Amino acid sequence: MEPVTHGITLDAVARFVDIATDALSSAREEIDALNVYPVPDGDTGTNMFLTVSAARDELRAARAADPGLALETGMALLARAALMGARGNSGVILSQMLRGYVTHLAAAGVEDRRARTIAAAMAAATDASYAAVGVPVEGTILTVARAASDAALAVAELPGARARDVFTAAAAAARTALARTPEQLPVLAQAGVVDAGGRGLTVVLDAVETTATGRRPMPWTTPIGTHLIPVAAPAVPGDDLTEDGPGYEVMYLLDVGAEVEDERIGELRRTLAGLGDSLVVVGGDGLWNVHVHVDDVGSAIEAGITAGRPHRIRVTHFAEQVAAARQRTSDRTGRRVVAVAAGPGLAELFESAGAVVVEGGPGQRPSTGQLLEAITGCGAAEVVVLPNDSDTVRAAEIAARTAEAEHDISVEVISTQAQVQGLAAISVHEPGRAFDADVREMTATARHARHGAVTVAARRAITMAGPCEPGDALGVVAGDFAVVGTDLEVVADEVLERLLAGGGELVTIVSGEGGVELAAAVAAHVEERHPHVDVAVHDGGQPRYPLLVSVE
Numbered sequence: 001m002e003p004v005t006h007g008i009t010l011d012a013v014a015r016f017v018d019i020a021t022d023a024l025s026s027a028r029e030e031i032d033a034l035n036v037y038p039v040p041d042g043d044t045g046t047n048m049f050l051t052v053s054a055a056r057d058e059l060r061a062a063r064a065a066d067p068g069l070a071l072e073t074g075m076a077l078l079a080r081a082a083l084m085g086a087r088g089n090s091g092v093i094l095s096q097m098l099r100g101y102v103t104h105l106a107a108a109g110v111e112d113r114r115a116r117t118i119a120a121a122m123a124a125a126t127d128a129s130y131a132a133v134g135v136p137v138e139g140t141i142l143t144v145a146r147a148a149s150d151a152a153l154a155v156a157e158l159p160g161a162r163a164r165d166v167f168t169a170a171a172a173a174a175r176t177a178l179a180r181t182p183e184q185l186p187v188l189a190q191a192g193v194v195d196a197g198g199r200g201l202t203v204v205l206d207a208v209e210t211t212a213t214g215r216r217p218m219p220w221t222t223p224i225g226t227h228l229i230p231v232a233a234p235a236v237p238g239d240d241l242t243e244d245g246p247g248y249e250v251m252y253l254l255d256v257g258a259e260v261e262d263e264r265i266g267e268l269r270r271t272l273a274g275l276g277d278s279l280v281v282v283g284g285d286g287l288w289n290v291h292v293h294v295d296d297v298g299s300a301i302e303a304g305i306t307a308g309r310p311h312r313i314r315v316t317h318f319a320e321q322v323a324a325a326r327q328r329t330s331d332r333t334g335r336r337v338v339a340v341a342a343g344p345g346l347a348e349l350f351e352s353a354g355a356v357v358v359e360g361g362p363g364q365r366p367s368t369g370q371l372l373e374a375i376t377g378c379g380a381a382e383v384v385v386l387p388n389d390s391d392t393v394r395a396a397e398i399a400a401r402t403a404e405a406e407h408d409i410s411v412e413v414i415s416t417q418a419q420v421q422g423l424a425a426i427s428v429h430e431p432g433r434a435f436d437a438d439v440r441e442m443t444a445t446a447r448h449a450r451h452g453a454v455t456v457a458a459r460r461a462i463t464m465a466g467p468c469e470p471g472d473a474l475g476v477v478a479g480d481f482a483v484v485g486t487d488l489e490v491v492a493d494e495v496l497e498r499l500l501a502g503g504g505e506l507v508t509i510v511s512g513e514g515g516v517e518l519a520a521a522v523a524a525h526v527e528e529r530h531p532h533v534d535v536a537v538h539d540g541g542q543p544r545y546p547l548l549v550s551v552e
Helices: 008-036 044-065 071-085 088-108 113-132 143-157 164-183 186-191 194-215 262-273 297-307 318-331 346-350 370-378 390-407 419-427 435-448 488-500 516-529
Strands: 247-257 276-284 287-294 309-315 336-341 356-359 382-386 410-413 450-456 461-463 466-468 475-479 480-485 506-511 536-539 547-551
Touching: 008 044, 008 071, 008 194, 044 071, 044 088, 044 164, 044 194, 044 390, 071 088, 071 287, 088 113, 088 143, 088 194, 088 247, 088 276, 088 287, 088 370, 088 410, 113 164, 113 276, 113 336, 143 194, 143 506, 143 547, 164 194, 164 276, 164 536, 194 318, 247 297, 262 287, 287 297, 297 309, 318 370, 336 346, 336 370, 336 419, 346 356, 346 480, 346 506, 346 536, 370 382, 370 390, 382 390, 382 419, 390 410, 390 435, 419 547, 450 488, 466 480, 475 488, 488 506, 488 516, 488 547, 506 516, 516 536, 516 547, 536 547
Parallel strands: 336 356, 336 382, 382 410, 506 536
Antiparallel strands: 247 287, 247 309, 276 287, 450 475, 450 547, 461 466, 475 480, 506 547
């Protein structure tokens, strides 16, 4: 990755969010295993990942709708999306840090990218996170944040300091502070772990440093002289799982009129502080995110009703959550691939490669529920999803996030846009590899597979290749109509020639309904014109498309 050298841009912000989301996804299980405080429910890494990924999804959607989106608008949207998508104690605190950072930069003017401005924004984020917590506890994510912002402020005062120097110093100080958290919080020392939320914050700060400098951080290792190892929660019970501790986590978004929010939020904090602990109330400008651990769920929600309009209310019973996590851990093993297949022959190809198949294709695309059922029903702890259709990718991503949040399954969606890309991806699937390595290899292979198709026009239309009449042969290249003709074989040959123009070693041809002879003729054409290229022909049985092709 090339470092960012021209200050903060929306491209750089988007790149940071992508890197942070991917990094939290990779570290999620490790962070979950560290989770013993304040509640050993094993979901801190998952919650922080979901918080940041919600912000990433909103920013992506906004930029797709408005390619000229302003930096100020994009950063404000990012902060609001993180607030609305925040999960759990650490996720809510992280969302407030993002809000505090963005708010300070907006006040200074985002065009001001000096080291001192960046460091001050990081300090503002730390102050905001402390202010949001009912009773701040040292040895947690708050301590790590303070160490990072203090280091940022110190470096910013040095002659010639740059923003990238600030980010590097903050990330290094966070790692040092994280290693010391067991000295500050006895429950961590007893369990032999560092703080889970603090570890998640180091992952985010490492992502900031990577975005600013292009350098990948060194893998996290326990400092020499300590004996900290991750343990599966709940190895040591936290206060909230004792007989005297609260039994429920209550979270909700709260709409409050801006003209009365200072008074009402202050009263809400006082009321909730008297009901339980682990209180975090973050937000502003009429929208707040409330998190508290209580025994009396009804009173916690009634306090929100008194203050404003609570919505998206989530209540978690800790004992049930921990029991479910244990059950999931014991029951789920291994890795599976879930693939959407557009025809019976394609289904057999995916199944022969070990995939769980969901029927799909034009006119019968699977729902989010069907994909979620396949993901949760396959019994695997790790799942790779191949949507194999551009219109199914979003449904697959929603199903994946739901499975991760509600069923504690590690899920990755490879954005395969065509059936043949999915076949290419599953051909290199190797369950024996590390999960991330397997996903990277499958993703790279799918992306390198240039794909096309042949179909028949059903009505008069204007395409990118010109007008067509009902019954015309249409050639598709990379999802766009590129050839219009009257002969399917001629059009198919033209599609393949275009795909092979960039070189290739393997051509895969998948025949659809009524396309077996066409596939044989096109295969013969490739073998004659390109004798150095291997050709594989399969009967896919898909409707509407007599031929699907790819070049690798």
